[in-house]
Amino acid sequence: MEDYEDEPDLNEQIFHNNVREQIIFLLLFLLLYLFSFALLGRFKRRGREDYYSTDEDEVTVYRISTxxxxxxxxxxxxxxxxLPISIVSNEVLVNYPNSYYIKWLNSSLIQGLWNYVFIFSNLSLFILLPFAYLFTESEGFFGHRKGLMARVYETFIVLALLGMVVLGMTYVISALIDKDNSSIQTILNLTSYYLPFLYSCISFLGVLILLVCTPLGFVRLFDVVGQFLIKPQFLRDINEEYFACAMEEESLRRRLKHAQNTGKSYVSPAPMSIGLSGPFIEEEYKLPENLLRLRNGELQSGLGARLIAVEERRKTLDKQRQTSSLRRNVVYPVAMLLLLGLTVIAVLLVVQNTLSLLIGIKALPSSSKQFTLGVSSLSKLGPFGAALEIVLIVYLILTSSIGLYTAPCMRRVRPKPKSTPFCLVIGNCALLLIISSALPLLSKILGITNFDLLGDFGSIEWLGNFKIVLLYNLSFAAASTLCVVNKFTAKVRRELYARILVLLELNDPPISISSTPRPSLAKCE
Known part of the structure; x- marks a missing residue:
């Protein structure tokens, strides 16, 4: 009788644990959904095609796509x-194993989170985002009654045809790469072979994008931080520069007003001195010498553009003038040293991981065993090492995002606040989904964290290829080192090159006028 009484209690406990996990997943997803909706609302353009349209079907289409x-x-x-949630959960369970308040945090919860993210990533990448794009572009088949359902039918049919084309290309690629598993019988193995193979190809593409964007982001992040922090101004008088720039601005404003009132397109006679570029104005804000000699209506536009530049310079100087010396001379150097330190630590971890792979100390990412949550700390340094791993992972997220959207080829795709077309919104969502799904793979490949890839993330086939993993580590370390060294030595190299050119010009012997051959009188005649 006791066995029969204990069995319902165990089943009831399993049921309650499952319900609790699903509620946690739902609450977490609602928070992420609200944040994502606010983020899309900041960048998405509201025009005639969506909310301001008079067609109710068009509004419904764009609402569903959103x-x-x-x-x-x-x-x-x-x-x-x-990865950050998993690492924090493991450290909390290690430090507080018997706490009543964290009984809900277990391996099943983290494992389920990884599984849901993997499933929803495939669903979004292969079904939802293509459906959203095709749905906004659909108009219904010719000859049928126009309406919302006609657009739905067209979208489903085009999506099915596109899926057949993609699966056919996947079969051809798999036949070229893996000839042993390519046969007629494997064509129908969509869920067990082709879909995982297709996602592994997408993840490999995302890892390659991160290989290019992350080292580029290491360099661009210094410039981005420099835009938000006040740079230290040693051996300079900020007040004197501010008043000089204010005088330049007032002079430009008066000349522009005079040109607008008189209607003249040029200044005649031209002043003896331009008087618009002082010794304290940087080169990018100095006025060209021929600005006041412009004709054909170009004077006002030129003065207006220069007035805007000098006004921005004056505001920057005013901000530097009002900032405390402690913040100006301490915060900026500390921030730059912190970024440089994180970059150096990340590169050193990649080099250590490369050496461990060569020696055989560390196994490949796909061959690692399943990690049991709460057994031991991930780092030898304990919570400090785990916190350092989280900081490095967040740093990789920032650098990869900045490197991606500051690349020259991404200028047309880069989202702009309140002015991004909806097709670009869909493209950016797909691009972010590819990169974010590859981020756990990147952190594990480079050895940034020791946390094992859970769920189907660890079953990607190319993670077990030693040559690919080793070549990726070497390429990442080399690219990051070259980018950082080039960033901090570019000015020095340009200055050395200029000095060498000056020395070469000074060493060249002058051309003597008497040594030049004179034409004969006969030839002249």
Whole structure:
């Protein structure tokens, strides 16, 4: 009788644990969804094609597509938070194993989170985002009654045809790469072979994008931080520069007003001295010498552009003048040293991981055993080492995002606040989903963290290829080192090159006038 009484209690406990995990997943997803919806609302353009349209079907189409994009963006944010949440959960369970308040935090919860992110990533990448794009571009088949359902039918049919094309290309690629598993029988193995193979190809593409964007982001992050912090101004008088710039601004404003009142397109006679570029104005704000001699209506436009530049310079100097010396001379150097230190630590960890792979100390990412949550700390330094891993992972997220959207080829795709077309919104959601899904793979490949890839993330085939993993580590370390060294030595190299050119010009013997051959009188005649 006691056995029969204990069995319902165990089943009831399993049921309650499952319900609790699903409620936690739902609450977490709602938070991510609300954040993603607010983020899309900041960048999405509101024009005639969506909210301001008079067609109710058009409004409904764009509303549904916005929901699908928001869902995909929420999955991307969840994929980014996978490793930090897992590392924090492991350290909490290690330090407080018997706490009553964290009984809900267990391995099943983290494992389920990884599984849901993997499933929703595939769903968003292969179904939801293509459906959102095709849905906004659909108009219904010719000859049928126009309406919302006609657009739905067209979208489903085009999506099915596109899926057949993609699966056919996947079969061809798999036949070229893996000839042993390519046969007629494997064509129908969509869920067990082709879909995992297709996602592994997408993840490999995302890792390659991160290989280019992350080292580039290491360099661009210094410039981004420099835009928000006040640079130290040693051996300079900020007040004197501010008043000189204010006088330049007032002079430009008066000349522009005079040109607008008189209607003249040029200044005649030209002043003896330009008087608009002082010794304290940087080169990018100095006026060209021929500005006041412009004709054909170009004077006012030139003065207006220069007035805007000098006004921005004056505001910057005013901000530097009002900032305390402690903040100006301490915060900026500390921030730059912190960024440089994180970059150096990341590169050193990659070099250590490369040497461990060569020696055989560390196994490949796909061959690692399943990690049991709460057994031991991930780092030899304990909570400090785990916190350092989280900081490095967040740093990789920032650098990869900045490197991606500051690349020259991404200028047309880069989202702009309140002015991004909806097709670019869908493209950016797909791009972020690819990169965020590859971020756990990047952190594990480079040895940034020792946390094992859970769920189907650890079953990607190319993670077990020693040559690919080793070549990726070497390429990442070399690219990061070259980018950082080039960033901090570019000015020195340019100055040395200029000095060498000056020395070469000084060493060249002058051309003597008497040594030049004179033409004969006969030839002249």
């Amino acid at each position: 929901w699908l994009c928001t869902f995909s963006l929420a999955v991307s944010v969840g994929a980014i938070l996978l």
